[in-house]
Amino acid sequence: MKKIIYIVMAFFIPIFLFTVSNATENDDINKFISDMSSRSITILNNKKTAERQKQKEYKQFAETIVDCDWVARFILGTHWREINDAQKKDFISSYKEYLLENYIPKLKDYNRDIVVMKIMKQKDKVFMVSTKTKDKNNKEINVDFRIIKKPEGLFITDIIPEGISFIGNQRTDVNYSISQNGFDKFMEDLKKKI
Amino acid sequence: MRDSKVNLIFVVLFSIFCIFFINDVYANTNTNENKTSTYSEDSYDLDYEPTNSSKSSIWDPLERLNRKTFKFNEFLLRNVAKPFYNGFYKKITTPAIRKSIGNFVLNLKMPFNFVNYALQLDFDKSSRSLYSFIMNTTYGVFGIFDVASNQGIEVKSTNFGITLAKYYIPSGPYIVLPFLGPSDLRGTFSLAAETAVDPLGFNVFAIGGDDGSLLNSEGTIFKVSLVGLDSITYVMDNFYDLIESSFDPYIMVRDAYSQSQNYKINNVKGK
Numbered sequence: 001m002k003k004i005i006y007i008v009m010a011f012f013i014p015i016f017l018f019t020v021s022n023a024t025e026n027d028d029i030n031k032f033i034s035d036m037s038s039r040s041i042t043i044l045n046n047k048k049t050a051e052r053q054k055q056k057e058y059k060q061f062a063e064t065i066v067d068c069d070w071v072a073r074f075i076l077g078t079h080w081r082e083i084n085d086a087q088k089k090d091f092i093s094s095y096k097e098y099l100l101e102n103y104i105p106k107l108k109d110y111n112r113d114i115v116v117m118k119i120m121k122q123k124d125k126v127f128m129v130s131t132k133t134k135d136k137n138n139k140e141i142n143v144d145f146r147i148i149k150k151p152e153g154l155f156i157t158d159i160i161p162e163g164i165s166f167i168g169n170q171r172t173d174v175n176y177s178i179s180q181n182g183f184d185k186f187m188e189d190l191k192k193k194i
Numbered sequence: 195m196r197d198s199k200v201n202l203i204f205v206v207l208f209s210i211f212c213i214f215f216i217n218d219v220y221a222n223t224n225t226n227e228n229k230t231s232t233y234s235e236d237s238y239d240l241d242y243e244p245t246n247s248s249k250s251s252i253w254d255p256l257e258r259l260n261r262k263t264f265k266f267n268e269f270l271l272r273n274v275a276k277p278f279y280n281g282f283y284k285k286i287t288t289p290a291i292r293k294s295i296g297n298f299v300l301n302l303k304m305p306f307n308f309v310n311y312a313l314q315l316d317f318d319k320s321s322r323s324l325y326s327f328i329m330n331t332t333y334g335v336f337g338i339f340d341v342a343s344n345q346g347i348e349v350k351s352t353n354f355g356i357t358l359a360k361y362y363i364p365s366g367p368y369i370v371l372p373f374l375g376p377s378d379l380r381g382t383f384s385l386a387a388e389t390a391v392d393p394l395g396f397n398v399f400a401i402g403g404d405d406g407s408l409l410n411s412e413g414t415i416f417k418v419s420l421v422g423l424d425s426i427t428y429v430m431d432n433f434y435d436l437i438e439s440s441f442d443p444y445i446m447v448r449d450a451y452s453q454s455q456n457y458k459i460n461n462v463k464g465k
Contacts, residue, residue, distance in 0.1 A: 164457070
């Protein structure tokens, strides 16, 4: 009888510990999404702040939850290896500004009544989080967030509203531009858009 | 007695091993501010491939013609739709009015959703579409108010092109339609077919007929005007900034269209 108890214990204790570990990870991600939503709403609904100030605050906040460096590296794809260190540095800083100016403000459209539906672990530090949220017209939309876990915390690396990956789309656009006109012309265009 | 001690020691050691193993895995993924960063460039998983990414799989043999049509549409968007939307339409309407127009247009699509979802063998969404149409047309005053959504009955639009895709009809070449934007051969055929059977649509297959009229009924102009206003609102609210900030708007829109189609088709195929 004791043997059976020991075998059962040996079987269930690891499962229990693994479940606890996964639950903690999922809790962290749920909290991250919920904090993102509430913080965005607080910034954007603050009636005491002027519109310009709100946008500035929102960008500052977004910078803390989006891994702009990773996105910049990913966007460049294979062209990354073809440029020197000075060009890499210049590209990352310019692209980060472009991202914060043109794309990050869109993140606020995907925060309303957000509910996490599913969390899938893609890799060791990478999670795909499926959510449901409401668009400007209060219609339900599916938005997936690709989230990466770094020593400094959780960061968004892709936003996928209704199946359209933001970074997939950006990479196609940027790579086409570089392959047609070269990296220098692309950088010129990028700086014009900041 | 000795056996049970050995067993107990085994369980304790095994559990300790598991705790260390899981903690080690967890520590790699957990936030730990005291730890020095080991997040090297190698840990960037740059092999990530977005699920619906087109990977240039879209077939675009008509690119030269499509680019010209795209330029025409872009010209209209920048010089007609934008000034009209920002300078006039937005000023004379409230967000609630624009939302009501959107609801009305969406409600007109519900009978098509009902048929298409049934053809896709998705009877749950088909019956939801029918319910939504009945509720919104009656209690929602011809669809101006989205009563069904408030009851938790949300239906996403589908079309005949997606139905054909479910049965493995290929998309054909990518086509940019004047005024209407990105599509493909399957999508264009689907649009023509849906318009032809729509009592408020254009009489697309009877041009040059007895009366030569493009209009099926007087309601056509009314419907087209509202669909036009709703489309302008949708594009200006969601896409105009993205088009303006992209490096090659044609490529950006083509890729977004391709990803969106892949997503919808994967959904109906249950992938």
